[in-house]
Amino acid sequence: YLRLIGAHDWSLHPEKACRVHVWSQFSRQMHLEEGYVRPEQIEVLYPGLPLAGRVRKEKDPSEKVSFLFVGRDFVRKNGALMLQAFRQARERCPQAELILVSQLPDGRRLAEEGVVHYPFLTRQELYERIYPRADVLVLPSKSEGFGLVLVEAMSFGLPVIAVDAWAMPEIVQDGVNGYLIPPGSLEELVTCMTRVARDREHLDALARGARRVFQERFALPIHNRRLRQIYEESLSSSGR
Structure with missing residues (x-):
């Protein structure tokens, strides 16, 4: 890095x-x-990292599926790709929502249907309010040294969607605790997001895998x- x-x-x-x-x-x-x-x-x-006390709860199919994006550097973390993918996934799955924890480059606050935007949250707020509420963490970075946020999310039982590059394949086992996508691939990101939003049993299986991989390695x-x-x-x- x-x-x-x-x-x-x-x-x-x-x-x-x-x-x-x-x-x-x-x-x-x-x-x-x-x-x-x-x-x-x-x-x-x-x-x-410590094992989180509060973990993601399995949801009824009628409930929202909450995707989470966390990153201070919106550009390097590829927040633009995240937003583009979410909009397309939501067209297919109206029950999807995005929790965006990042400051936009122009400093504005995003007001968009299905998006909950927090320009900044403390780590305590993330741990107490956001991770337990979310279902899947998405990190489509343009460059990344390690991706500690992936491990944080897994400690709460969140499956993760990340890039098949850098150290991320050491964290994410494709199809076990999340998905790996080619760098910059909008199509693959939309496909993965749509799949977990539509298939709750699969989402729950990935969540169990996330918790297990965390306990075994991190x-x-x-x-x-x-x-x-x-x-x-x-x-x-x-x-x-």
């Missing part, structure tokens, strides 16, 4: 470190290609055990 935005800073001299921790295999490969670290020196340690106890293992291996190899 640092290479994507041109923000490398190696003032900490990683070549002198026993271990360098990165969040994804994608990031590990980027670091190796740049030649800043040795293969045996760099470890993938997925971020760990839950805080998993992260902490792996971190302890890395530290113990580092101390052992250094003779301390």
